[in-house]
Each structure stands twice: as C-alpha cells, then as structure tokens.
Amino acid sequence: MSGSNIYKPEMMEITDIVQETSDTKTFRLKFKNESTAKSFSFKAGQFGEYGVFGEGESTFCIASSPTRSEYIECSFKQIGKVTTALTRLRVGDSVGFRGPYGNYFPVEEMKGKNVVFIAGGIGLAPVRCVIWNTLDLRNDFKDVTIIYGARSFNDLVYKRELKEWKERKDIKTVVTVDPGGEVPDWDGEIGFVPAIVEKVAPKAENTVAIVCGPPIMIKFTIPVLQKLGFAEENIITTLENRMKCGLGKCGRCNVGNVYVCKDGPVFTYAQMKELPQEY
Amino acid sequence: MEEKIISLDNLSFFVNDLIKDNHIVIGQDSKEINWKRITGAKDIVVNSKNIPSNISYKEFVFAKTEPIIYYKNKKDEFDIVEPALPRQKLVFLGAKPCDARSIEIMSKVFNWDYKDKFFNERAEGSIVIGVACNYQDKFCFCTSVGLSPVTEKGSDLFLVPLDEKNFALQIVTERGKEFIQPYQKYLSDGNQAKSKEILSKIKNPEKRFETSKVSEWLTNNFEHKIFDNVGDICVGCGQCAFACPVCHCFDIVDEECDYSSGRRMKNWDACQFGLFTLHGSGHNPRETQGKRYRQRIAHKFKYYQDKFDEVLCTGCGRCSRGCPVGIDIAEVVAEINSLA
Numbered sequence: 199m200s201g202s203n204i205y206k207p208e209m210m211e212i213t214d215i216v217q218e219t220s221d222t223k224t225f226r227l228k229f230k231n232e233s234t235a236k237s238f239s240f241k242a243g244q245f246g247e248y249g250v251f252g253e254g255e256s257t258f259c260i261a262s263s264p265t266r267s268e269y270i271e272c273s274f275k276q277i278g279k280v281t282t283a284l285t286r287l288r289v290g291d292s293v294g295f296r297g298p299y300g301n302y303f304p305v306e307e308m309k310g311k312n313v314v315f316i317a318g319g320i321g322l323a324p325v326r327c328v329i330w331n332t333l334d335l336r337n338d339f340k341d342v343t344i345i346y347g348a349r350s351f352n353d354l355v356y357k358r359e360l361k362e363w364k365e366r367k368d369i370k371t372v373v374t375v376d377p378g379g380e381v382p383d384w385d386g387e388i389g390f391v392p393a394i395v396e397k398v399a400p401k402a403e404n405t406v407a408i409v410c411g412p413p414i415m416i417k418f419t420i421p422v423l424q425k426l427g428f429a430e431e432n433i434i435t436t437l438e439n440r441m442k443c444g445l446g447k448c449g450r451c452n453v454g455n456v457y458v459c460k461d462g463p464v465f466t467y468a469q470m471k472e473l474p475q476e477y
Numbered sequence: 478m479e480e481k482i483i484s485l486d487n488l489s490f491f492v493n494d495l496i497k498d499n500h501i502v503i504g505q506d507s508k509e510i511n512w513k514r515i516t517g518a519k520d521i522v523v524n525s526k527n528i529p530s531n532i533s534y535k536e537f538v539f540a541k542t543e544p545i546i547y548y549k550n551k552k553d554e555f556d557i558v559e560p561a562l563p564r565q566k567l568v569f570l571g572a573k574p575c576d577a578r579s580i581e582i583m584s585k586v587f588n589w590d591y592k593d594k595f596f597n598e599r600a601e602g603s604i605v606i607g608v609a610c611n612y613q614d615k616f617c618f619c620t621s622v623g624l625s626p627v628t629e630k631g632s633d634l635f636l637v638p639l640d641e642k643n644f645a646l647q648i649v650t651e652r653g654k655e656f657i658q659p660y661q662k663y664l665s666d667g668n669q670a671k672s673k674e675i676l677s678k679i680k681n682p683e684k685r686f687e688t689s690k691v692s693e694w695l696t697n698n699f700e701h702k703i704f705d706n707v708g709d710i711c712v713g714c715g716q717c718a719f720a721c722p723v724c725h726c727f728d729i730v731d732e733e734c735d736y737s738s739g740r741r742m743k744n745w746d747a748c749q750f751g752l753f754t755l756h757g758s759g760h761n762p763r764e765t766q767g768k769r770y771r772q773r774i775a776h777k778f779k780y781y782q783d784k785f786d787e788v789l790c791t792g793c794g795r796c797s798r799g800c801p802v803g804i805d806i807a808e809v810v811a812e813i814n815s816l817a
Contacts, residue, residue, distance in 0.1 A: 252736075439762060447591070460590065
C-alpha cells in the first residue's frame with residue numbers, strides 16, 4: 199500500500215522560454231529521464247506542481263496539447279516567491295515537476311460538435327491546451343470559434359499563436375481588448391469578452407463552450423451563453439484554488455466537499471452551480 | 478470477544494518485552510500534555526481517569542514536520558534523495574476511545590487514490606491498545622459523534638480497569654490477537670461479567686447533537702451568521718487543528734536551503750490561518766475568520782462525511798479545552814443542531 203513517494207518531483211529541463219507579456223512567461227519543458235518522458239501522458243485540462251529547489255512549488259495547468267507529447271509547456275505570471283524564482287531561470291536550467299493531476303476537458307465527448315473557446319487574460323493557458331488538442335484533430339470537430347480578450351494589447355498572451363489562429367481559414371478567431379487597451383494599429387475588437395461573445399458566438403445547438411478567465415469575466419459570460427441557449431452541461435470552465443499537494447490531501451483547495459485538485463479543475467456550469475459560493 | 482486479565486505488574490513486563498522486541502511503544506506522559514516514546518515500565522501511564530492529553534498522538538503517524546525530499550545541486554544537476562523511513566512497529570498504549578480511531582479516520586484521506594507513504598509506513602501495522610475512559614468534563618462529547626467512553630472501536634486490544642491492580646484485556650481485532658500471541662504468559666483468564674458491570678457504570682457524556690442533522694443543515698445553510706459570530710471571536714491561532722486527533726491539513730515548503738543543498742518539508746497547517754487559501758493574485762476564497770471557521774465545521778461534520786463516510790471528529794474536546802478565547806466546538810455544533 200505504501201509504495202512510492204508521491205511528493206517527489208521529476209526533473210525537467212527548460213528547452214525554450216517565451217516572454218509573453220512584461221510579467222508572464224511560457225516555459226517549454228522536457229523530462230531529463232528518458233523512460234519518464236516515454237511513459238508520461240496527460241489529458242487536456244490537467245495541471246502540475248512546478249518547483250524550484252529552495253523556493254517551493256507552484257500550481258499551473260499544462261498549457262500545451264497532449265497531442266504534442268515530446269514536451270509540456272506552462273505559462274505563469276511572476277507574482278510570488280516561486281514564480282519569481284522561475285522567472286530567473288534560463289534555457290537549460292532544471293525545474294521540478296509533479297503531475298499530471300486532476301480531471302480534464304471532455305475532448306472525446308466534444309468530437310462531432312461545434313466548439314467555442316472563450317478566454318480572458320492568462321486564462322487562455324488551459325484553453326490553449328484544448329485548442330491545440332482540437333486543432334491537431336481538426337477533422338473530428340465541426341465549427342471551431344476562439345474568442346479571447348485581455349485588458350490591453352500588452353496583456354494578450356500567445357500573440358504568435360493568436361496570429362496563426364486568425365490566419366487559419368478553418369476556424370474563426372476573435373481577439374478583443376478592453377476599451378482603452380488598444381494600440382494604434384489594433385485590428386481586433388474593442389470591448390469586454392461577454393459583449394463580444396454575444397456578438398460572435400455560434401449558435402448553441404450541438405455546441406460546447408469552454409470558458410476560462412478571471413472570475414468577473416466568467417460571471418458575466420455565462421448569462422450571455424445561457425441567453426444564447428447553451429445548456430448548463432455544455433458550458434465548461436475551470437476552477438483554481440491555492441494548492442500544495444495537488445493530490446487531495448493537504449486540505450486547502452476544496453470548494454464545499456469538492457477538491458479542485460482531484461474532482462476538478464474542470465467543471466461544467468451545471469456542476470459549478472451546485473457548489474457553495476466559495477471560490 | 479475474547480477477554481483476558483492482565484495485572485498492572487504484568488502490564489509492565491509486557492511493555493518491557495515489547496520494547497525488547499523492537500516495538501516502539503507510545504504512551505501518554507505523566508503530565509497529561511503529550512505522548513512520548515516509552516523507554517521502560519516506569520513511563521507507563523494507563524489510567525482511565527486521565528484527562529485526554531493536551532495534544533493527541535497523531536504526530537507519530539502524521540509528523541508535525543518532516544522532510545519529503547532532500548536535494549543536492551551538483552553543477553546545476555539536481556540529485557533528489559528520498560528520506561529514509563524506517564519501518565516502525567508502533568504501539569499506542571492507553572488510547573482513549575476518542576484517540577483510538579484517529580489513525581483509521583485519517584487513513585481515508587491519505588489513501589484515496591494517491592497513497593501517502595509518510596503516513597502509511599507508520600500507520601500500517603500500528604497497534605492500538607485502548608483503555609476505557611472514566612474521565613468526563615464539559616468539553617467531552619464523544620457520544621455525539623458515534624463513539625463512547627467504553628467503546629473498543631479503533632482499538633486492537635482494549636483495557637478495562639477492574640480494580641487498582643488489574644485490567645481486563647479485550648482482544649478486539651485479529652491483528653490484536655496475533656500481536657498478543659507471544660505474550661500469553663502475562664495473561665490470565667478473564668471474567669466478562671465483571672468488566673461488563675464496570676463498563677455499564679461509566680457515565681456517558683450527554684449527547685449534544687445528531688451528526689446527520691448537522692450535516693444536512695450545513696448543506697442548506699452555507700451562508701449563516703453563526704459562522705461569522707464565532708469568527709469574530711476566533712483569533713486564528715490554529716491550536717484547535719494542532720491539538721485535534723484527526724485534523725490533517727499540511728503545507729509543503731522548502732527549508733534550510735542554499736544553492737548546494739536543501740530539503741522540502743511537509744508541515745502541519747491549519748485552515749484557521751489567513752494565508753491558508755490566499756491566492757497569488759491576492760484573492761482569498763476564505764478571506765474572513767468566519768469563512769475559515771465555517772470550513773472547519775463543514776469539513777468535520779459534512780465534507781469528510783460526504784467523501785469518506787466518517788465524521789472528522791472524535792469528540793475529545795481538545796480544541797475547546799485549549800482554545801485561548803473559549804470557543805467550544807460542541808456548543809457551536811449543538812447550536813447548529815438546534816437550528817436544524
């Protein structure tokens with residue numbers, strides 16, 4: 199019953215770093231141990247504990263797609279002790295990783311349906327994972343729409359990919375910034391995400407909506423989706439809470455009797471509605 | 478249930494033998510504060526009239542602080558060294574019914590899906606020698622959470638004081654039976670009628686609430702002023718969690734680290750601390766002491782029950798006895814019961 203040490207990280211090497219915004223970076227990571235690299239697999243929406251020795255561990259989603267299995271990527275904002283330590287690392291440095299943890303987006307059930315991705319700010323990270331998962335299996339899905347917004351142009355993450363998605367003919371991509379957040383040659387939308395959703399979202403029939411972003415965005419986007427006719431089961435979002443173990447033990451990420459780290463982080467709006475308002 | 482008699486003298490010999498046979502015997506200290514490793518018969522404190530020690534013995538299976546990994550940095554290549562966990566044969570001697578089930582209850586969270594070997598290596602194979610409890614104060618409420626001063630639940634062997642010099646020894650579990658086998662010479666034949674009579678005379682603490690009623694009320698009353706009322710008094714010191722036999726929340730932090738080496742620790746934590754759930758963004762889903770107190774009550778009397786079919790409380794009353802501002806958990810839950 200005892201078995202292995204569930205708190206022991208695997209060592210990964212940083213193979214690429216993208217500075218997404220002034221305070222947000224994306225790391226591409228590869229396992230140092232080859233047999234770990236071979237046996238590792240995850241599903242879209244799962245997360246991990248990323249650690250810097252001497253500083254501690256932080257929880258981020260895996261922002262890359264499981265269809266691209268030779269590496270994982272994570273995006274994080276420099277905000278505390280661990281993320282500051284991570285920010286200082288360079289290509290070739292080591293990061294500890296534990297995972298994958300938690301549940302995942304129902305990608306299999308989404309096949310044969312239309313999908314609309316709605317993200318705000320750094321909330322694009324978990325959505326990006328399932329976006330690439332969908333695009334890498336493009337023929338399995340019907341219409342794909344991406345709606346992404348941030349406070350300002352400078353706060354938009356994955357700019358290179360936003361451009362790539364916009365250029366693709368087989369998907370519809372709408373990027374917006376909050377009023378006042380645009381730059382002179384801005385060619386996207388100006389307005390808050392919920393308003394843009396109302397304007398460009400596909401019809402609700404046979405469509406799944408994946409919504410991630412700041413709580414305030416989610417709060418105002420869900421009524422819009424409901425107005426458009428989306429059933430509560432077809433609105434899928436993620437919760438995040440402070441975590442230490444990621445394994446359903448340390449006792450801090452629960453919302454009511456649900457552990458975000460094990461029963462989540464992916465929840466349908468129907469499930470979320472049942473939870474006490476404590477997130 | 479098989480029952481034997483063991484005299485106080487023989488209990489001493491028995492404990493001495495256990496120590497010789499490499500068991501680690503954990504008993505309550507004579508000051509009724511803590512539990513410690515017993516080094517000889519002189520340390521034995523088995524008295525049904527004792528107050529529950531200030532702190533439970535959970536630290537012997539769920540350490541207050543312990544390393545989960547060590548790291549060494551060799552030219553930017555990290556070596557991770559796992560701490561050695563010697564297989565210990567733990568014996569808890571003189572556990573009151575409000576302590577005896579603690580390992581069993583915590584084992585559920587440490588083993589659903591992922592298994593925590595730091596807990597399991599110590600907890601698995603541990604033997605609980607319980608003792609009937611003949612102590613009672615206004616903080617005791619074991620009968621409200623499905624236990625009683627005389628229950629053998631959670632014990633492998635259960636002692637009932639017959640007189641000043643003798644205990645009845647009830648053999649409760651198969652493990653207990655196996656464990657006691659080599660030490661038969663210290664046991665003589667028992668008389669169940671006598672121990673039964675003694676147990677029947679022990680007074681039960683008054684039943685203060687129905688856990689099923691409380692759990693249901695908590696489901697329907699997430700927002701209620703009772704939590705804020707207690708939160709206004711609570712100073713958030715976390716004493717309640719640290720004294721509790723079944724509170725199991727922990728933190729993971731890197732300590733004593735420098736460039737070349739360091740260690741990652743698992744430390745006791747408490748849901749009453751303001752930083753417990755604070756997000757990096759500054760958002761805190763439990764930003765007030767009232768919300769943190771609600772978490773404490775709901776975790777114990779609803780969430781853990783929903784998830785693991787156990788009340789996360791043994792009614793020992795330690796949290797209330799030790800509370801610096803006089804919050805009595807049984808009083809709070811009894812009030813909830815009266816609202817339900």
